[in-house]
Amino acid sequence: MATLEFWYEFASTYSYLTVMRIEEQAQAAGVEIEWRPFLLGPIFKSQGWDTSPFNLFPAKGRYMVRDIERIAAARGLPFRMPPTFPVNGLNAARLALLGVSAGWCPAFTRSVFAAQFQRGEDISQPEVLVGILAELGVDPAQATAAACSNANKQALRLQTEIAMQRGIFGAPSFITSDGELFWGDDRLEQALAWARR
Amino acid sequence: MATLEFWYEFASTYSYLTVMRIEEQAQAAGVEIEWRPFLLGPIFKSQGWDTSPFNLFPAKGRYMVRDIERIAAARGLPFRMPPTFPVNGLNAARLALLGVSAGWCPAFTRSVFAAQFQRGEDISQPEVLVGILAELGVDPAQATAAACSNANKQALRLQTEIAMQRGIFGAPSFITSDGELFWGDDRLEQALAWARR
Numbered sequence: 001m002a003t004l005e006f007w008y009e010f011a012s013t014y015s016y017l018t019v020m021r022i023e024e025q026a027q028a029a030g031v032e033i034e035w036r037p038f039l040l041g042p043i044f045k046s047q048g049w050d051t052s053p054f055n056l057f058p059a060k061g062r063y064m065v066r067d068i069e070r071i072a073a074a075r076g077l078p079f080r081m082p083p084t085f086p087v088n089g090l091n092a093a094r095l096a097l098l099g100v101s102a103g104w105c106p107a108f109t110r111s112v113f114a115a116q117f118q119r120g121e122d123i124s125q126p127e128v129l130v131g132i133l134a135e136l137g138v139d140p141a142q143a144t145a146a147a148c149s150n151a152n153k154q155a156l157r158l159q160t161e162i163a164m165q166r167g168i169f170g171a172p173s174f175i176t177s178d179g180e181l182f183w184g185d186d187r188l189e190q191a192l193a194w195a196r197r
Numbered sequence: 198m199a200t201l202e203f204w205y206e207f208a209s210t211y212s213y214l215t216v217m218r219i220e221e222q223a224q225a226a227g228v229e230i231e232w233r234p235f236l237l238g239p240i241f242k243s244q245g246w247d248t249s250p251f252n253l254f255p256a257k258g259r260y261m262v263r264d265i266e267r268i269a270a271a272r273g274l275p276f277r278m279p280p281t282f283p284v285n286g287l288n289a290a291r292l293a294l295l296g297v298s299a300g301w302c303p304a305f306t307r308s309v310f311a312a313q314f315q316r317g318e319d320i321s322q323p324e325v326l327v328g329i330l331a332e333l334g335v336d337p338a339q340a341t342a343a344a345c346s347n348a349n350k351q352a353l354r355l356q357t358e359i360a361m362q363r364g365i366f367g368a369p370s371f372i373t374s375d376g377e378l379f380w381g382d383d384r385l386e387q388a389l390a391w392a393r394r
Contacts, residue, residue: 047254057244059366063380070377070387169256180267183260186383190267 002177003032004195007163008109009040009171010089010096011052013068013081016117017185018172019109020077029192035105037096038163039089039156040171046164052086071185078118087116088124094147095129097156104136111135200229201392202372204360205306206237207286207293208249209368210265210278213314214382216306216369217274226389232302234293235360236286236353237368243361249283268382275315284313285321291344292326294353301333308332 006022008015026033044050054061065081072079092112099105111132115121121128130140146152163173167181174182174191182191203219205212223230241247251258262278269276289309296302308329312318318325327337343349360370364378371379371388379388 047256057366059244059361059364063364063366063378066378067380067384164256167256167260169254169260181260181263183264187264 001032002030002195003034004177004191005034005036005175007036007038007168007171007173007175009038010092010109010112010116010123011086012040012171013054013064013117014185015172016079016113017068017071017075017077018188019113021075022188023106025188025192029196031192031195033106035096035100035109036159036163037093037100037105037109037156038160038168038171039093042160043164043169047169054085080117080120082116082120082122084122084124087122090124091126091129091147092123094152094156095133095143097159098143098147098152099138102138104138107136108132108138198229199227199392200231200374201388202231202233204233204235204365204368204370204372206235206368207289207306207309207313207320208283209237210251210261210314211382212369213276213310214265214268214272214274215385216310218272219385220303222385222389226393228389228392230303232293232297232306233356233360234290234297234302234306234353235357235365235368236290239357240361240366244366251282277314277317279313279317279319281319281321284319287321288323288326288344289320291349291353292330292340294356295340295344295349296335299335301335304333305329305335 004026006018008019022033044052049056052061054064068079096105096109096112099108112123112129115128115132116123123129126144130144133140133143166175168183170183172183172185172188174188176191176195180191180194182188182194201223203215205216219230241249246253249258251261265276293302293306293309296305309320309326312325312329313320320326323341327341330337330340363372365380367380369380369382369385371385373388373392377388377391379385379391
């Protein structure tokens with residue numbers, strides 16, 4: 001079966017758009033998705049940015065909010081900017097990475113994005129993540145301890161380094177098995193088509 | 198008839214993609230296009246950039262070239278990056294603005310973009326533009342003199358100021374008669390649909 005890597009960051013608005021539709025689109029295309037949570041912060045820092053481009057470039061930031069509002073409305077998807085943006089997605093990313101091998105990464109990821117961009121919750125807060133884990137039937141204490149283990153912390157750092165080495169500069173990004181990089185929710189269809197070639 | 202403003206910059210690769218298809222798409226949608234050449238340079242400067250984001254952010258720049266190559270190939274459109282990028286589009290923009298009232302702006306614009314992104318010509322050079330004008334049956338000496346008149350120079354400065362005031366931060370951009378801004382060749386279909394509502 002064709003596969004497609006899906007690289008996303010929890011503070012990324014456009015990643016929200018993709019998270020909520022990628023499984024359905026991939027299933028229709030006959031492509032298997034490999035979920036790759038990573039951190040954009042270190043990549044932005046390497047190009048001299050200390051926050052999201054939404055904040056660095058106000059006109060572009062305002063536009064992107066409106067762009068996402070229009071796209072979400074057309075898809076019947078709720079969307080609101082959270083009170084704090086960008087939020088620190090470190091805890092969520094560590095848990096999501098742990099969930100990849102455990103099998104609950106996709107459901108966890110969707111719940112975290114819904115909490116942030118539908119209900120305006122602060123997903124940097126451990127109690128928000130604990131609630132989501134519990135709802136998914138994952139032992140929160142055990143998962144949180146494993147997420148904060150040195151091995152898992154190191155795995156997330158490595159994941160982010162791999163992202164940078166492979167030319168990723170934003171999220172969501174998609175990489176096909178032959179190395180083609182696609183960036184943005186609006187390139188999902190192209191990426192899936194390429195993956196199937 | 199519904200109208201849509203089309204804001205573009207001659208050094209913009211993604212504007213090339215739009216220039217070569219907007220008339221056909223607009224005709225199919227029953228929307229009239231208002232051609233609005235402007236300069237991105239002053240807008241980039243206002244956010245602290247002294248060149249194209251292609252150059253400022255190398256990973257993103259490499260990606261965007263590949264992205265355009267893929268899209269152009271899918272459309273059967275030739276594309277190559279010119280030897281100098283970004284080129285200074287001032288002379289071309291002044292002429293294009295002049296051509297709006299004279300009626301030859303769309304044809305002139307397509308020829309200039311083809312020269313730059315299909316044949317790798319340096320469109321900052323007056324002789325390249327003179328050749329294009331002559332091919333279109335426009336008197337090059339007369340047009341060049343009118344393009345460099347104080348009135349036309351001032352009109353282009355005003356055009357660029359209007360772009361900034363209306364929240365434009367990149368090209369191509371589209372603005373509907375009710376003020377909705379869309380950015381990017383990949384938003385052309387959305388912009389046309391909005392214009393028709």
